[in-house]
Amino acid sequence: SPSDLIPPNTNASSVVMYRTNGGTTVGSESWTSILSPKFTWTAGADETTVKGYCLRLVNKSSLAPSFDDTNPTDLTNITFNSSGLINSSNSPIDTSGSACSFIVSGTEIDFSNQSYRQSPWLTTSSDLYYLFVKVIDGGNNMYAGTSTFFKFKFDSTLPNNVSYISSASGTFGSVNDMNFSWPVSGGTASSDNDSGLLGWQYQINSSSGTWQGT
Numbered sequence: 001s002p003s004d005l006i007p008p009n010t011n012a013s014s015v016v017m018y019r020t021n022g023g024t025t026v027g028s029e030s031w032t033s034i035l036s037p038k039f040t041w042t043a044g045a046d047e048t049t050v051k052g053y054c055l056r057l058v059n060k061s062s063l064a065p066s067f068d069d070t071n072p073t074d075l076t077n078i079t080f081n082s083s084g085l086i087n088s089s090n091s092p093i094d095t096s097g098s099a100c101s102f103i104v105s106g107t108e109i110d111f112s113n114q115s116y117r118q119s120p121w122l123t124t125s126s127d128l129y130y131l132f133v134k135v136i137d138g139g140n141n142m143y144a145g146t147s148t149f150f151k152f153k154f155d156s157t158l159p160n161n162v163s164y165i166s167s168a169s170g171t172f173g174s175v176n177d178m179n180f181s182w183p184v185s186g187g188t189a190s191s192d193n194d195s196g197l198l199g200w201q202y203q204i205n206s207s208s209g210t211w212q213g214t
Helices: 072-076
Strands: 013-018 038-042 050-059 108-110 129-137 148-154
Touching (some): 013 129, 013 148
Antiparallel strands (some): 013 038, 129 148
16 A cells, blocks of 8 residues: 555565476576576565565676676665566556566566567577566565576577588498497587587488487
């Protein structure tokens, strides 16, 4: 209510990132390439009413160069008057009178809803991305302590493939006896300038269906 001048006493906590709604989880500081992640968190608390949660999604390059996510002061000073890569014009909850530009009522956000995404959205970067969360109450008081956050990396740029494959040689009775090889170093090897190489997959006699390997 308008007479509530006391900030919430407990912030949101334990943010979890999923590659998609119903998909696998993403570890802290881990890479993903999916444009529609989902985030959930544990609810905050207020002595009267929780209005919702202020959100801000940014690339670290847009924060102060000295930002340190282990520094409580830096996390307390995160502001929410800009929601970063989240489209503030489509906030599900009215932000009038608050210091937030994007508020959700529940303890999750699913970015498969493209109306929540700014343009440009997530792009390949060597810098971390951060989702910051703070609870806000019915009197538009935001939690005064440190922001809860989740950090991850994003890479949607395809790697460079190997330049050639050495053909199978020798005598073999079935496809299981065949041995192929390809360069793993030098200018003809596979490369990736961002998340790095995980491994290789292969198909025999077809490029459709399930690929084998890593």
